[in-house]
Amino acid sequence: MAFRGPKVWLWRWRRNPLKRRADAVEAWVVLGAWVVTVLAGVLAGLAATQSVEHGLARERVEWRRVEARLTEKAPGTASKQSATSSGDRVWGKVRWIAPNGSSHTGQVRVHPGSAAGTAVSVWTDPQGRLVTRPATVSQAHLRASLIGCLVGVSAAAVPFVGGRVLCGRMERRRIDQWDTEWARFDPLWGRKTG
Structure with missing residues (x-):
């Protein structure tokens, strides 16, 4: 088992002579993906919750017994x-x-x-068509919260997955570059001096 020393926070942004440009780009991609993931999830979830609560409140007002x-x-x-x-x-x-x-x-x-x-x-709607009994305030709040959570998680999944895919591509590109450089220097290590 390899020893990994203590976890270093924000290591991607610290100065390091071995840090490559690709490491800095990946750091910004990860940060951007997390920020967009959180914002997309929260905003989409709140918008869906408000929309559902508004629609159910309108039903309580318009539908008549x-x-x-x-x-x-x-x-x-x-x-x-x-x-x-x-x-x-x-x-x-x-x-x-x-x-x-x-x-x-x-x-x-x-x-x-x-x-x-x-x-x-x-129960009927304003046009006189049969409808179900409208949701109570507590039922509407629960339903809106559940739908908001589902929409928020779904919306957050898009930038999260996109960021993971982009980081995976960058990692593959870095490994390909490493293989190319290794192929160039490997023959030099095989020569004997003497």
Whole structure:
């Protein structure tokens, strides 16, 4: 096992007679890649979080709960247990009046065996189309945070990978130069003086 002495911080920027120009270039590439990685990740994550939170807040304001009525008996048989349990639901056809006065129909989940004319609460958008219940403030915050983190990590991956690829190319070029110089000097070491 090779002994590596103590870790030296910022070694790429210290004065050293053995430091090559390629070492300095690589130092700046690494620094630039890290700065762009952090900035891209943070800015993209914050922008995505704000966008999602704004969209979900708009849904909470615009979407309305409307009372709809079943147009026909729901399939299945009604039981006391299914009336209290929210897990046992079937699709039923309902009709509702949009805020602009137009009549709409659609299918929603209802209790099995519900009679025609039974009132059902549904959520609609400003055009009167069926939508899901809007996210609460805490649900919206959690969803926006998760999406922001995913977008931030994805955005940060691009400059990070680009910097790694560029450093890998520079390393290969340095090794090729080393091989060329070694091939030039190796024959000189093989000669005997005497």
